[in-house]
Amino acid sequence: MRQAAEVDIHDSKLSMAYIYIAFAALFLGTMAGVVQGLVRGGLIELPYSISYYQLLTAHGVLLALVLTTYFIYGFLHAGMSRTLGTMTPFERRLGWIGFWVLTIGTLLSFAMILTNDASVLYTFYAPLQASPLYYVGLTLFVVGTWIGGASLLAHYIRWKKQNRGQITPLFSFMTVGTILLWYVASIGVAATVLLQFLPWSLGLVDNINILLSRTLFWYFGHPLVYFWLLPAYIAWYVCIPKIIGGKLFSDSLARLAFVLFLLFSIPVGFHHQLMEAGISEFWKYLQVVLTFAVIVPSLLTAFSIFATFELAGRAKGARGAFGWVRKLPWKDARFFAPFMGMLFFIPAGTGGIINASNQMNAVVHNTLWVVGHFHITVGSTVILTFFGIAYWLIPVLRGRAFTARMNKLAMTQTILWTIGMFFMSGAMHLLGLLGAPRRTAYTTYQDHATAAAWFDGVFANQVTMALGGVILFVASMLMIYIVINLTFFAPKAHTEFPIGEVAEDAGETPRILENWKLWIGIAVALILFAYTIPLMDMIQNAPPGSPPFRPW
Numbered sequence: 290m291r292q293a294a295e296v297d298i299h300d301s302k303l304s305m306a307y308i309y310i311a312f313a314a315l316f317l318g319t320m321a322g323v324v325q326g327l328v329r330g331g332l333i334e335l336p337y338s339i340s341y342y343q344l345l346t347a348h349g350v351l352l353a354l355v356l357t358t359y360f361i362y363g364f365l366h367a368g369m370s371r372t373l374g375t376m377t378p379f380e381r382r383l384g385w386i387g388f389w390v391l392t393i394g395t396l397l398s399f400a401m402i403l404t405n406d407a408s409v410l411y412t413f414y415a416p417l418q419a420s421p422l423y424y425v426g427l428t429l430f431v432v433g434t435w436i437g438g439a440s441l442l443a444h445y446i447r448w449k450k451q452n453r454g455q456i457t458p459l460f461s462f463m464t465v466g467t468i469l470l471w472y473v474a475s476i477g478v479a480a481t482v483l484l485q486f487l488p489w490s491l492g493l494v495d496n497i498n499i500l501l502s503r504t505l506f507w508y509f510g511h512p513l514v515y516f517w518l519l520p521a522y523i524a525w526y527v528c529i530p531k532i533i534g535g536k537l538f539s540d541s542l543a544r545l546a547f548v549l550f551l552l553f554s555i556p557v558g559f560h561h562q563l564m565e566a567g568i569s570e571f572w573k574y575l576q577v578v579l580t581f582a583v584i585v586p587s588l589l590t591a592f593s594i595f596a597t598f599e600l601a602g603r604a605k606g607a608r609g610a611f612g613w614v615r616k617l618p619w620k621d622a623r624f625f626a627p628f629m630g631m632l633f634f635i636p637a638g639t640g641g642i643i644n645a646s647n648q649m650n651a652v653v654h655n656t657l658w659v660v661g662h663f664h665i666t667v668g669s670t671v672i673l674t675f676f677g678i679a680y681w682l683i684p685v686l687r688g689r690a691f692t693a694r695m696n697k698l699a700m701t702q703t704i705l706w707t708i709g710m711f712f713m714s715g716a717m718h719l720l721g722l723l724g725a726p727r728r729t730a731y732t733t734y735q736d737h738a739t740a741a742a743w744f745d746g747v748f749a750n751q752v753t754m755a756l757g758g759v760i761l762f763v764a765s766m767l768m769i770y771i772v773i774n775l776t777f778f779a780p781k782a783h784t785e786f787p788i789g790e791v792a793e794d795a796g797e798t799p800r801i802l803e804n805w806k807l808w809i810g811i812a813v814a815l816i817l818f819a820y821t822i823p824l825m826d827m828i829q830n831a832p833p834g835s836p837p838f839r840p841w
């Protein structure tokens with residue numbers, strides 16, 4: 290007898306629509322990445338008058354914005370359907386409208402990048418100016434995510450009404466936390482695009498307040514990284530315990546961590562602007578203190594996950610202090626890929642503390658170090674976890690099996706990604722310390738000795754960086770092959786959506802953790818505290834704005 294699908298067939302289609310685009314973005318984006326690496330290493334030159342910045346814009350937008358956002362929505366929609374039940378036609382329609390608005394925006398912005406009318410990099414800093422259509426595309430992108438988010442929230446609200454007094458399943462609780470974080474954060478980018486960039490690019494105003502635009506961008510830009518990370522944490526907290534045959538250590542601790550992420554990931558954007566004139570030390574200092582508060586939920590997460598691993602190992606009869614390590618399913622890529630992602634987070638988190646520290650930021654600011662940093666955070670921790678999710682999620686949604694052969698390939702893909710990233714990001718970190726700037730094509734700076742040193746080292750060498758990029762590219766194409774197999778060719782089968790249970794002695798979950806009004810209230814209070822005075826200052830004492838520049 291065929292078992293009922295884990296995710297309703299109609300809901301599956303919506304999730305898969307997101308996932309197709311996510312992996313199309315991986316394909317194109319990593320292609321751009323390897324070419325950039327080869328250019329920087331002086332190994333090739335760009336053909337057909339493609340500019341380095343055009344390529345770099347495509348790479349950043351496709352991977353940091355398109356891949357992540359699409360994968361996250363595909364994953365969250367599927368998990369909500371699995372844990373709260375099938376969506377109503379209204380909720381599903383909202384999901385599809387969100388998908389299409391997002392997709393029209395993506396295609397419009399991407400078209401502008403292709404025609405070289407938007408080579409402003411994915412951070413689109415003023416005074417670089419793109420075509421107005423690029424900003425229209427970005428606006429649709431954000432509005433699309435809002436509509437998709439509304440679909441998820443409507444689902445949650447209905448479930449709550451129908452299940453009064455019950456604790457929301459952890460997956461759904463975390464989804465709501467992620468979407469609320471996204472709503473509060475994306476107001477910043479919507480504000481700068483609608484109120485500043487669009488009128489300026491349309492010629493309605495001549496000048497733009499650069500400092501204000503950057504501040505609104507980073508008000509959004511830092512929580513953006515938590516929008517990427519939280520879905521990965523959902524997989525760690527909810528799905529991995531089931532995959533390793535264990536139980537979640539503590540439900541309350543998991544929820545508490547998410548609440549703390551919501552509070553401490555927004556009022557901290559100034560740590561990206563430590564080198565920026567026009568913001569006084571006091572406000573930078575305050576936001577750096579709040580930045581460091583995020584270490585608390587990060588360590589809670591690390592503790593909770595490893596406690597889950599240990600409990601699982603001991604339940605399988607492991608003894609001694611570390612006997613449980615051997616009981617983990619090392620040959621299962623659904624575990625191994627996210628686990629490598631977790632390992633990457635150890636140096637990545639350490640690097641983050643360095644970046645956020647004023648004095649050390651002065652050393653690494655705008656160097657390749659930063660590029661190394663976000664390739665091991667989003668490019669490894671998050672992406673390897675997403676790959677690990679894809680290995681079971683696509684089979685669930687397509688009613689297929691993750692075969693032993695695909696698992697083997699997935700193990701190889703994880704190992705290649707890890708090796709490639711080790712060389713590429715490792716070299717980037719070291720080159721950054723040697724002063725190599727980010728966002729520059731191949732150059733010897735008139736044969737300057739400092740620049741020559743970036744081609745001298747064994748490890749700290751732009752050629753090593755490029756070779757790491759080639760390995761990564763091979764890993765990426767392997768991933769695409771696996772995704773195509775799981776989508777269209779793997780044998781039909783029932784695959785389980787892994788949802789972990791909580792350990793019996795974990796204790797009651799306090800209801801206050803789900804008091805979203807309270808948490809949003811505190812988050813808004815913290816934001817107002819950290820931003821009101823500096824923002825007023827930027828507007829009232831604004832220097833003359835800047836006309837547009839188009840240096841490409």
Ligand code: HEM
Nearest residue numbers: 319322323325326349352353410668727728729758761762
């Ligand atoms: C095959 C895999 C990849 C390769 C070879 C690669 C390579 C590179 C290189 C060489 C740079 C530019 C350095 C510079 O001139 O500043 C870069 C920038 C960047 N990469 Fe990757 N990357 C890969 C995967 C990823 C992934 C998976 C993500 C995110 C999910 C990502 C996000 C970014 C971002 C956001 C930038 C910065 C763009 C900018 O400065 O505007 N990359 N990458």
Ligand SMILES: [Cu+2]
Nearest residue numbers: 510511560561
């Ligand atoms: Cu940040």
